[in-house]
Amino acid sequence: MRFALQRLAYAVLVLFLASVVTFFSMRVTPGDVTASIVNVATTPPEVVEKLKEQLGLNLPIWQQYWNYLTGMVTGHLGVSLVTKLPVTTLIANSASYTVILAISAFFVAFGLGVPIGVIAALNRGGWFDRVALAVASFFLAIPNFVLALVAVLVLGLQLRWLPVSGSTSWKNLILPALILAAEPCALTVRVGRTAVLEQLSADYIRTLWARGIRQVRIHWIHVLRNSLSPIISLGSIQVRTLLGYTLIIEVIFRWPGLGTQLVNSILHRDYPVAQALALLLAAVVIISSALTDLVYRWADPRVRLSGSEAA
Amino acid sequence: MASTPRSGMVRINPWILVALAVYAVAGLTGIVVLLSPTMNNRMTDTDLTSTFLHPLSPGHPLGTDSLGRDLMWRLLGGLGVSICVGVGVALISIVLGLALGVFGGFFGRTASFATGLVVDVTWAFPAILLAIVFAGWLGPGLPAVVLALALTGWASFAVIVRGEMLSLRERDFIAAARVLGVSRLKISLTHLLVSLFPVTMVVSVFFVSTSIVAESGLSFLGLGAQPPTPSLGVILAEGRDYLSQSWWPVILAGALLTGLVLLLNALADNVRDRFDPRSRRLQ
Numbered sequence: 001m002r003f004a005l006q007r008l009a010y011a012v013l014v015l016f017l018a019s020v021v022t023f024f025s026m027r028v029t030p031g032d033v034t035a036s037i038v039n040v041a042t043t044p045p046e047v048v049e050k051l052k053e054q055l056g057l058n059l060p061i062w063q064q065y066w067n068y069l070t071g072m073v074t075g076h077l078g079v080s081l082v083t084k085l086p087v088t089t090l091i092a093n094s095a096s097y098t099v100i101l102a103i104s105a106f107f108v109a110f111g112l113g114v115p116i117g118v119i120a121a122l123n124r125g126g127w128f129d130r131v132a133l134a135v136a137s138f139f140l141a142i143p144n145f146v147l148a149l150v151a152v153l154v155l156g157l158q159l160r161w162l163p164v165s166g167s168t169s170w171k172n173l174i175l176p177a178l179i180l181a182a183e184p185c186a187l188t189v190r191v192g193r194t195a196v197l198e199q200l201s202a203d204y205i206r207t208l209w210a211r212g213i214r215q216v217r218i219h220w221i222h223v224l225r226n227s228l229s230p231i232i233s234l235g236s237i238q239v240r241t242l243l244g245y246t247l248i249i250e251v252i253f254r255w256p257g258l259g260t261q262l263v264n265s266i267l268h269r270d271y272p273v274a275q276a277l278a279l280l281l282a283a284v285v286i287i288s289s290a291l292t293d294l295v296y297r298w299a300d301p302r303v304r305l306s307g308s309e310a311a
Numbered sequence: 312m313a314s315t316p317r318s319g320m321v322r323i324n325p326w327i328l329v330a331l332a333v334y335a336v337a338g339l340t341g342i343v344v345l346l347s348p349t350m351n352n353r354m355t356d357t358d359l360t361s362t363f364l365h366p367l368s369p370g371h372p373l374g375t376d377s378l379g380r381d382l383m384w385r386l387l388g389g390l391g392v393s394i395c396v397g398v399g400v401a402l403i404s405i406v407l408g409l410a411l412g413v414f415g416g417f418f419g420r421t422a423s424f425a426t427g428l429v430v431d432v433t434w435a436f437p438a439i440l441l442a443i444v445f446a447g448w449l450g451p452g453l454p455a456v457v458l459a460l461a462l463t464g465w466a467s468f469a470v471i472v473r474g475e476m477l478s479l480r481e482r483d484f485i486a487a488a489r490v491l492g493v494s495r496l497k498i499s500l501t502h503l504l505v506s507l508f509p510v511t512m513v514v515s516v517f518f519v520s521t522s523i524v525a526e527s528g529l530s531f532l533g534l535g536a537q538p539p540t541p542s543l544g545v546i547l548a549e550g551r552d553y554l555s556q557s558w559w560p561v562i563l564a565g566a567l568l569t570g571l572v573l574l575l576n577a578l579a580d581n582v583r584d585r586f587d588p589r590s591r592r593l594q
Contacts, residue, residue, distance in 0.1 A: 017432045025444045141573035143524045145531055146565035149547065153554055153561065244437045248528055252551075263532060266443045274443075282435035289431070 004294060011290040018282040019072065023065050026275050072279060078272035080265070087276045090261060097167060098257035101176055101250070102242055108181035109188055109238070114224075114231065117192025122219060124197065132189055139186035144245055148179045148252045165254040176253045180245055184238045191234050195227035202226075229296060236292030240285050323581045330574050334390065341391030344384065345541070353384040355539040363557045376546070376560050377553045386567055388541035393523045393571070396457055400522035401515050403461035408468025409511070413499045415469065416476020426473060433466040438525060442534050453526075453542075456535045460522045468514050472507060479506055509586035513579055520575035527568060543568050 052058050059067070071077060077087035120132040139147075155175065156164035162175050199205070200223060208218050247259035254260070258277055265273035344350045358379035366374040366382075373383040415426025438459050445455035476499075479485060488498050529535035530544025538545055543564045550560030 014428065014431045014435065017428070018435045021432060021436070022440075025440075137573065137576065138569075141576055142565075142569040143528065143572065145528055146547065146561075146568060149551055149554070149561050150565060152551075153558055157555055240434060244439065247437065247439055248532060251532060263439075266440075267533065278436065278440050281437060285435045286431070289434075 105180035113188025121196035341387035407465035412472025
């Protein structure tokens with residue numbers, strides 16, 4: 001419990017620093033914010049000044065930061081400079097798309113990756129093992145936007161099996177989710193396989209055999225549970241890479257999620273939206289990393305014991 | 312899979328090195344042509360009378376794109392750009408990661424905590440965001456991409472270095488050096504850096520491959536190399552718009568990129584097996 005509180009406090013500290021970085025990195029970028037709303041060259045200076053005042057840009061920078069921070073905490077995220085919609089509305093509209101896509105990909109990656117990795121390890125050197133490793137190497141090497149383009153070309157344009165863009169039916173979800181899952185799945189296969197192999201050579205396995213425990217039980221209960229910690233820590237790293245990839249995959253498949261919003265807002269210099277989304281993504285990463293540490297302690301008692309001495 | 316010679320060391324698979332050498336020669340050719348003022352028009356000259364030529368067309372061995380530009384020269388240039396970005400990012404990330412990792416691992420708990428904090432804040436941001444910020448400062452283009460990737464990439468290496476440091480610190484030979492009165496800075500610069508050599512090799516190869524993918528991804532989104540610079544990401548993005556008329560720009564650029572990453576990953580695995588007998592046993 002004490003560990004959980006400490007971890008939470010640390011997460012808040014990281015989040016605070018992340019908000020400072022987001023805010024100031026957007027502000028030091030040259031190019032006036034007002035220039036993305038009006039044409040500065042042709043608009044009278046009074047109007048530009050008025051606009052700056054409305055946006056709070058004439059205040060001292062630390063005061064702007066304070067307003068931004070209190071806005072974030074209280075849920076007043078400002079208004080999009082381009083669409084004039086409140087940022088909260090934009091996020092609410094697109095968040096569910098990203099969550100559905102990411103969760104589907106996450107389940108495909110682990111739901112396929114863990115069993116394949118375990119079976120490969122149990123048949124070490126056999127044909128299944130070799131094929132699984134070769135396929136995994138391929139999916140680790142092919143960048144997912146290349147995979148996406150090939151899938152669009154073959155499954156969408158040539159065979160016409162699946163729709164290649166939009167978000168109108170569940171069929172639209174299949175391609176982006178599978179492609180997003182490809183690389184994490186391949187990584188899970190490899191890490192899971194290695195973890196299981198390491199466990200299989202451990203002494204306690206012989207003990208279980210000697211006690212007459214059935215093979216299926218040894219492999220899928222004892223070995224699997226002890227192989228979980230590398231897979232869990234992999235999961236936490238995956239959240240970060242998955243979010244990064246989501247940006248590209250959403251753009252390719254015109255999936256109206258947070259990634260599409262972020263890329264558009266950045267390309268259009270829509271600062272309120274970009275700042276809010278960047279901080280939101282950062283918060284997801286920070287929280288998931290804190291959760292991973294907690295799950296890690298639950299799954300691996302050794303971490304729990306060594307952690308309490310050190311902390 | 313890995314052949315184990317009598318010396319006990321895993322040899323690097325020579326075919327991987329040969330294939331990478333071919334890639335390197337092609338990339339260097341691309342860079343030379345790209346930088347030469349008299350020859351780089353081969354990559355950028357448009358010819359609207361010969362658009363979408365198939366591969367193996369006369370004069371254009373790999374065909375042409377939607378603007379009639381020769382695809383072979385554009386791919387060579389793109390490969391050159393990829394290799395420059397990959398090596399550049401790897402160098403900067405390794406130097407930054409080593410410096411902060413050694414600092415965090417060997418200079419007490421406060422230093423360790425501070426390094427961890429900087430790493431966690433860095434990790435919270437997608438590289439895409441930094442790429443925008445640097446694009447704002449330096450103008451969109453490859454320098455902004457290299458900086459953004461290096462400034463996010465170092466963190467994972469710093470974590471590895473710090474971890475190695477924390478375990479090395481407890482070893483007897485380091486304790487012996489301390490007892491003999493060798494300063495902390497000297498210990499970290501001599502003994503510890505040498506011990507870190509194997510992991511640095513593996514991570515460098517890994518950095519080259521991930522930054523090549525990241526560069527083409529950012530360029531694909533329009534946040535990296537700007538047309539007409541022939542980055543593989545730009546070729547893929549332009550090819551995507553004409554996918555129904557011509558499949559070859561996307562397939563060729565994609566295959567080139569995937570092949571390079573496949574080779575670099577195989578090299579990284581090989582180097583790791585060479586230095587870490589434990590991982591070899593589990594192959």
